[in-house]
Amino acid sequence: MATQLSNSLAHLDVTTTLHPYTDARAHERQGPVIVDRGKGIYIYDDAGKEYIEGLAGLWSVAVGFDEPRLVKVAAEQMAKLPYYHTFSHKAHEPSIRLAEKIVEMTPAPLTRVFFTNSGSEANDSVVKMVWFMNNALGRPKKKKFLARNKAYHGITVAAGSLTGLPNNHTDFDLPAIPVRHLTCPHHYRFAGPGETEADFAARLIAEAESVILEEGPDTIAAFIGEPLMAAGGVMPPPTGYWQGIEALCRKYDILLIADEVICGFGRLGTTFGCQHYGFTPDIMVVSKQITSSYMPLAAVVFTEAVYNAIADNTARIGTFGHGFTASGHPVATAVGLENLKIIEERDLVGNAARVGRVFQARLAELAGHPLVGDVRGAGLIAGVELVADKKTRRSFAAAGKAGARAFAAAQQHGLVVRAIGDVVALCPPLIITEEQVEDLVTRLRSALDDTARQANEN
Known part of the structure; x- marks a missing residue:
């Protein structure tokens, strides 16, 4: 946080802007991730870190982030x-x-x-x-x-x-x-x-x-x-x-x-x-x-x-x-x-169908993870719901806390997702390849493992 807020752009942001869908007081404390550029399914922050943009911006970028x-x-x-x-x-x-x-x-x-x-x-x-x-x-x-x-x-x-x-x-x-x-x-x-x-x-x-x-x-x-x-x-x-x-x-x-x-x-x-x-x-x-x-x-x-x-x-x-x-x-x-x-x-609708089958299948493998209650979706959109008890589908007492942890952990692993309460939402650009899907799911699995460890430590 200190590093982010020492950055002049980050400081300007927290002292001038009200952000949509954001806790304003929390934003004042932690500051923004400043996104600097994009390429294909990836974005890069101002420190050069690469992220798979697993939500296509806001469910919206079909052709990638650098289409000339x-x-x-x-x-x-x-x-x-x-x-x-x-x-x-x-x-x-x-x-x-x-x-x-x-x-x-x-x-x-x-x-x-x-x-x-x-x-x-x-x-x-x-x-x-x-x-x-x-x-x-x-x-x-x-x-x-x-x-x-x-x-x-x-x-x-x-x-x-x-x-x-x-x-x-x-x-x-x-x-x-x-x-x-x-x-x-x-x-x-x-x-x-x-x-x-x-x-x-x-x-x-x-x-x-x-x-x-x-x-x-x-x-x-x-x-x-x-x-x-x-x-x-x-x-x-x-x-x-x-x-x-x-x-x-x-x-x-x-x-x-x-x-x-x-x-x-x-x-x-x-x-x-x-x-x-x-x-x-x-x-x-x-x-x-x-x-x-x-x-x-x-x-x-x-x-x-x-x-x-x-x-x-x-x-x-x-x-x-x-x-x-x-x-x-x-x-x-x-x-x-x-x-x-x-x-x-480029038949990106067909790509969403073909690669979407791989995407859904690989995500379905996460159903065995101790935190995952449900994996669902169609084509290149999916939700992974985190639960306190898989058998009874019981949600966490502190709603949204596990989702927020998974969101932060994914970001650490270079993956941008959306936390909707305790649902991790994914919606990558339509240009994503099967190889990139494998990478995305690997990063998400690591993030879920980190989230489970944090839950056990608490």
């Missing part, structure tokens, strides 16, 4: 047209071409694109679009959303309300919109004794229908969900869950929204998570891997039916009174288009 094609495209677009807006009948080629590409890649019913700068902004936009649409259709009561406990949909006021994590609500006065949070669809933690995956899925679908009928179908606007829940602890849904939810949405005229901010563009070994789990949304939200996070960008992709209802209302009012200064930013959309070309040309 994205740098070149960004520089060329910056020189040609560094900024222009898309308000009031203005457009530019990068945003037009990227919208066309997104429509080409997404499931057939999704034909329209609205650009934002982040997934949070995109999900906030979805809420407003759905309300705007239902008012236009003469359904002013159809405004409520269904989401899930432990869901993550962002941190702005509406998106943060959809999120189902306590720390995103506490002292922020959220939820601030009408939303009902349903049971988290995670069999390991929330199934009853002896309840099979099929029985668990059936119970959750019955619960969702009960809530719909309790609230009144004419008041429920949409159901929103991540195909695989990521930031809540990497939780794949039980088999049959999404088919049951989609059937309910069709039965009760409820829009189905797939939050693909993390799953989208190859993470699960399919282009989109909804394809992996076999359902078709009315609205899809994408971000993160759309540009490999080289530039901030997100998009809402939606059906012609949703578009027509909104468009007709803009004709009545005279405008669509929503948008952002940087909506469809020319540099961001140029980078996004090139990034998606790279994903396709």
Whole structure:
């Protein structure tokens, strides 16, 4: 700590900046790891130490940390047209071409694109679009959303309300919109004794229908969900869950929204998570891997039916009174288009499927570790849950302490992970190789061994 805080950059950081998702007082004491550069799946701190970036930044870097094609495209677009807006009948080629590409890649019913700068902004936009649409259709009561406990949909006021994590609500006065949070669809933690995956899925679908009928179908606007829940602890849904939810949405005229901010563009070994789990949304939200996070960008992709209802209302009012200064930013959309070309040309979706099988298999070998209760995931995303008692699945009395220790130990071994309570989350760049997977798992195993030793010493 003393070495870090003697560094002038570290000192400036702790005396000037409030960091997201950080205990500010703890940060004042320990200071930051200053990341200096990146190469492939690796990052390097300002002392030159190498780390495997096991979370792809924030679940988001597909093509690695030094892709020259994205740098070149960004520089060329910056020189040609560094900024222009898309308000009031203005457009530019990068945003037009990227919208066309997104429509080409997404499931057939999704034909329209609205650009934002982040997934949070995109999900906030979805809420407003759905309300705007239902008012236009003469359904002013159809405004409520269904989401899930432990869901993550962002941190702005509406998106943060959809999120189902306590720390995103506490002292922020959220939820601030009408939303009902349903049971988290995670069999390991929330199934009853002896309840099979099929029985668990059936119970959750019955619960969702009960809530719909309790609230009144004419008041429920949409159901929103991540195909695989990521930031809540990497939780794949039980088999049959999404088919049951989609059937309910069709039965009760409820829009189905797939939050693909993390799953989208190859993470699960399919282009989109909804394809992996076999359902078709009315609205899809994408971000993160759309540009490999080289530039901030997100998009809402939606059906012609949703578009027509909104468009007709803009004709009545005279405008669509929503948008952002940087909506469809020319540099961001140029980078996004090139990034998606790279994903396709290098078959990174296929790589996520092929290398993902090795990734999941090697991580599954950690199930025998004394701290590991569950290993789960799909493609190139995984969660390793640490428990106090493997047989009973009992969590640690001090929730999050083991996860924090594993996070710190991994960092010592040159591996960046995410600790979500006592779940160690992994989500490496889509370019990772089988050899690099072996190295990643070796480093993680060493970190878990260190964590177990610390627990025994205490």
